[in-house]
Amino acid sequence: MTSPRTLYVVGGERRPSIGVPEWETGVAGLIYEVTVSPEGETTSREFWRYEIEDAAPYTGTTTPVVFKSSSRIGDRFLLCTVTEILDFDPQTKEVLRRVTHPWFNDVHHVSASADDTLLVVITGLDMAVRMNWDGEILEEWSALPESSPWEYFEKGTDYRQVPTTKPHKSHPNYICEVEGELWLTRFHQRDAINLGDPSRRMTIPVGNPHDGEIGPLGRHWFTTTNGQLAIIKRSLPEAPEVYDLNAIIGAGRPLGWCRGLYFISATEIVVGFSRLRRTRIEENVRWVKDQVKQGLGLAGPADLTPLPTRIACIDLTKGEQRWTVDFSGTPLSEIFSIL
DSSP: OSSOOHHHHHHHHOOOOOOOGGGGEEEEEEEEEEOOOTTTTEEEEEEEEEHHHHHHHHHHHHHOOOOOBBBTTTTEEHHHHHHOEEETTTTTTTEEEEEOOOOSSSSSEEETTTTTEEEEGGGGTTTEEEEEEOOEEEEEEEETSSSSSSGTOOOSSSSGGGGGOOOOSSOOOEEEEEEEEEEHHHHHHTTEEEOOOOOOOEOOSSSSEEEEEEEEGEEEEEETTTEEEEEEEETTTTTEEEEEEEHHHHOSSOEEEEEEEEESSSSSEEEEEEEOOHHHHHHHHHHHHHHHHTTOOOOGGGGGGGOSSSEEEEEETTEEEEEEEOTTTTSSEEEOOOE
């Protein structure tokens, strides 16, 4: 890198969740701008804030707002909240287009297909859809190919008005298109499936996947929420290349909820980590115990102190962390994407 690089960190602000369900804690969708010098010096600032009051006139609901996994398409951002998709121009900070749909419940990811249709992961209904900007659903796929979402849900219900549909049977997270094929990551099944031929799947045994980006050399790069990075060739799905970010970073504590992936080069990446809430720590006691067994120094309750929400630059060749940007003291409490 010979000139400063600008990254955009997409996520949200949540209020404390003690005594409040997670799905009621969203305060705002947030974008932070991060500038990185050639020497690895960083600066950050809040770039754009999107609140419940901004969304409600268009969705017809006051569902709490955070930005989930988004995409960069040319010079614009495709942003998603749990109930809405925005076509955002970062130059003017204007929303150029927006779309919502009654099926939108806990939308986790949006990307654009080559024909300007939208590929949307609707986590709350365990499904993905292709749709247009007029809100018309063109195709739909269940994350559980052996069944239809409509065995469990009602097509005529406005799921934007339903606070949560948890527990999810699959909890799909991320969709990507490559060489005319669509691949969907599934959290609970620890894999990614080909939506055109669900018998084709890439197993991710090291953790529950979140991102499923196409990276250098056309391979699939998956982050897992427990701090693993799995790189898989579609032609050789049974042989993932795995990097343990826990060992590379060597914090001796849970790294945080790992999601968000940005490629600087084939061997240098930026990864997002969201500070673990108490509920997440309780859900992941087994993960913590596994880290103890691996000798990472987790010896007692003091070691469970969560690391802050941050992004980290990782050199995979050297196996080291180059720089971090810590969002402690800012409203940004969780990260979903780095654009």
